[in-house]
Amino acid sequence: MAVTALAADTPQRRPPDLLDSPSRPNTAAVRSITTGIAAQGNVLVAVGPRGLILRSADGGQHWAQVASPVSTDLVTVRFTQPGTVWAVGHDAVVLRSTDGGAQWDRVLDGRGVLALLRSTAAAEGLQAEVERTMQQSASADVWPAPLLDIWFADARRGFAVGGFGLILATTDGGEHWSVWTARADNERRFHLYAVQGQGTQTWLAGEQGLLLRLDAAAGRFLKVDSPYNGSWFGLDLSEQRVLAYGLRGNAFASADNGRNWQKLELGSEANWVAALPQGGDQTVLVSQSGEVLAWTAATVAVQRQA
Template sequence: MNAFRWITLTALAVALAVPFTRAVVAADFVDPLSSPAIQSEKAVNGTFTGVARAGKRVIAVGQRGHIFYSDDNGVHWHQAEVPVSSDLVAVQFPTPTQGWAVGHDGIVLHSDNNGETWTRQLDGRQVGQIMLEHYQRQAAQDEALLADAQRMIDEGADKPFLDVWFANEKTGYIVGAFNLIFRTDDGGQTWLPLMDRTDNPGALNLYGMRAIGDDLFIVGEQGLVLKLDPASQRFVNVPTPYSGSYFGVTGTPGAVLVYGLRGNVYRSVDHGANWEKIELGLSSSITASTVTADGRIILVSQAGHVLVSADDGAHFTQQPQTRLGPAAAAQAIGSGSVVVAGAQGLRQIPFE
């Protein structure tokens, strides 16, 4: 892995760049992995960077370990019980009751009750040791991976996970900084490192992961797009025309879209073999996406633009409402509304 550096997270939408190590630690510093999230009614107006559906419930995650849920499509919010105060970045529920959230300090949280309470499954204090033990057991040991694992142990819990995706309540993945990627097949009880199974020799940051149709994609910095090859169980490189960072991937069974810096969106209708640029007429970075129940694709920009496509992402129409300010995540909640999360809290926005 590279030495300490800054990266732009999915939370670029809130104009934050967060260092992965703390250069100065105050004498009264409290480890966020050792302190639960503070219960506060005002927290709902803070910064949120991830939002997802859990059945009919909407779940949002954000700074200082704050997780809120709504049972009326974002009109009213209630705070969940969370055992850490680490900044959270992403959340996903493959079933109405079972969900996972990830974030800074290598934290992975799990809920089995529709997001009301959460438990710790993994944190950055364990990640390096898991990597080291796994790669030590391999017959043909990779010295670079062993060195990376030892460095993770030495540097402590300073690397974030940036996205999570589960196919069901047992099998899922977490991805993050410097090519961090793990898989579980037992609902997060154990985690398998997959750093040796990605075509990512530069250990570029992995920002987003989603299944589109039968394909599982990962996107990251410097134009990185990876797709799981089922035969080899390896994430192979998928070339695209753009060399800037992609922050997310979305789409329908007929089309996959990757999006990122400076309004760049590319679309493929042949499983990633060929890509075309989708012109949005924006220079703002695209930081979030969601798909409605009827298949419309929604993109949200760093500046708060909301764009909607009804033709599998071939064309987008910008919505006329007032800009929302920095946006980091979006979740469709009905045929004509979306919950947008960002620096100004959580807002329910209608669209046409």
Template sequence: MRIQTPRLLSQHAFKTLMLSVSIMTALTGVAAAQTDGLPMQPSITSAMAAQSVMLSVARAGDRLVAVGERGFIIVSDDNGRTWKQVNSPVSMTLVRVRFIDDREGWAVGHAGVVLHSQDGGLSWSKQLDGVLAAAIELQEARQSIDSSTDADKAQERLSQAQQLVDEGPDKPLLDLLFVDAKNGLVVGAYGLAFVTHDGGLSWQSIRSHIDNPNGLHLYSIERVGTDLFIAGEQGTLLRSSDEGLTFESLASPYEGTTFGLQATSSGSILAFGLRGKAYESKDRGDTWQRLDTLQPITLTSGLRLEDGSVLLTDESGRVLRFKVGDTKASVLKITQPSYFTGMAQAANGNLIISSARGMLSSAGAVESPEHDQ
């Protein structure tokens, strides 16, 4: 049965869907489209920021950085024991944050925003938004009209780009991957995909380089060796073997939506998503082996630990662990289960989890007794 994702959702329906399917679907991040520009307001200061819906957490050296609703960005310098809010240039929800080292990091979210930090998450600047992204798409589509060998395809691309401009910046970016301080990619709803080669100072659309003719939502991007992988709705799996210049479709092990990808220490890749489905490929995505996640509960995030094992969270608040070579999960004992959305391992080894109820520091959770469930 092919999973059909609703194309239009109200703001209330979207929030409900966020919590029930990994808080990453983010189909409409703005209640009303703005066609005359994107109003950028800084995030408010709130004493409850660390207890709000937080959607992603990453490690920047010894610091932890988390992002979430209302543009909230919080940091911890004591391994997740306490958190403080830092200024954010936007007030729309931020979905994903990643750092390449202790200083350089990026975050993406609603309205097509990309934020950049050069000081370990203490300050942020906006590099891209939905208005600029749509303008880039339209300009490139117009330029392709004269050079394209397929006039119908070029005209369709132009129509889609014009639609992006007309509808306004209501489409979120959902994941990002920087291979170094200059070269990175961002992906999102309706097949949005952009690349930068100057650290985010400028962006180019790579939508036409991705085998995704129906504009399906792209939820996750991951690197394994020299390959790049993208996963999305309705069984979308893509691979690039040329550093992101082109992406080819892979045969998906199932037709449901894949919300996450996780590289392993052994060079394989895990894909996971709806109804607890998780698969591992040891041959660059050519074939996949089903993993036993014990219950059919939607999986929401992944993390590779320093010991090489992989953790997966689900929407019921379980944390599943696959040691190297395992095909069946064990369950870590978490004392405060919630809708888990992201994970990071702190400098002291503790497991740090972002959730619908804020941040959780599970001291000793990585080493805690495990059990089947």
């Protein structure tokens, strides 16, 4: 998950050829660490270090490793349209599968992201910070920060977000991407850990309490007053409310687009790193310590699961 994948603010130096090296088959892959998992029906896909991709077609009863075009660490995986799966990770890599995770293609990576950033840096006023960030890169032609989350509103429109405030947008299903980093109220370039949307709403969450909401008319992510100054690791949206969760047992819900927030009394100081909608108004929250809680929005009630 994003909190595990970005253990330090400074990107780790790594060999520059991981983007060009497919993942290696591993007989012990099904017992490997994974950092993200997604499901669509009975199909599950999990991702992890060194380009690891695992797939199950029977609801998790049996797993198999599938080939990945890269060996860089993968962080997050999301199903979008039926059969379409996206994975993002270190070296700003974006992978896509159109057959439910059986085969994967690379659609973007740190080389492409760096080219995008440099081509728009002058217009966006980003030249200095782009070159400053590149001083931390192990490779002169690869953007060093990870992508940590990805979300699509439909088959064509989506966002990917990550380290140093990076925001990428596509309007053609990932064939082309544009840089939205400067189109956000995030001048300090805090890391962005989550992007999520519902209906006409699109939200981002990140370091130091950063919450952003898309103003579609302005084409910009505007800052939302946050009820907490620590890092948020995830968001869950429904038509009725927004849920933000993160460090040290903090989770808050808003029923009015972020104008007012109510703290969820979770009874735990663990870091909350995942939310799983269960239908209706119930959401299951999962902590980094393995705790599982069920939250019901209508009553703001939390129940600890076995």
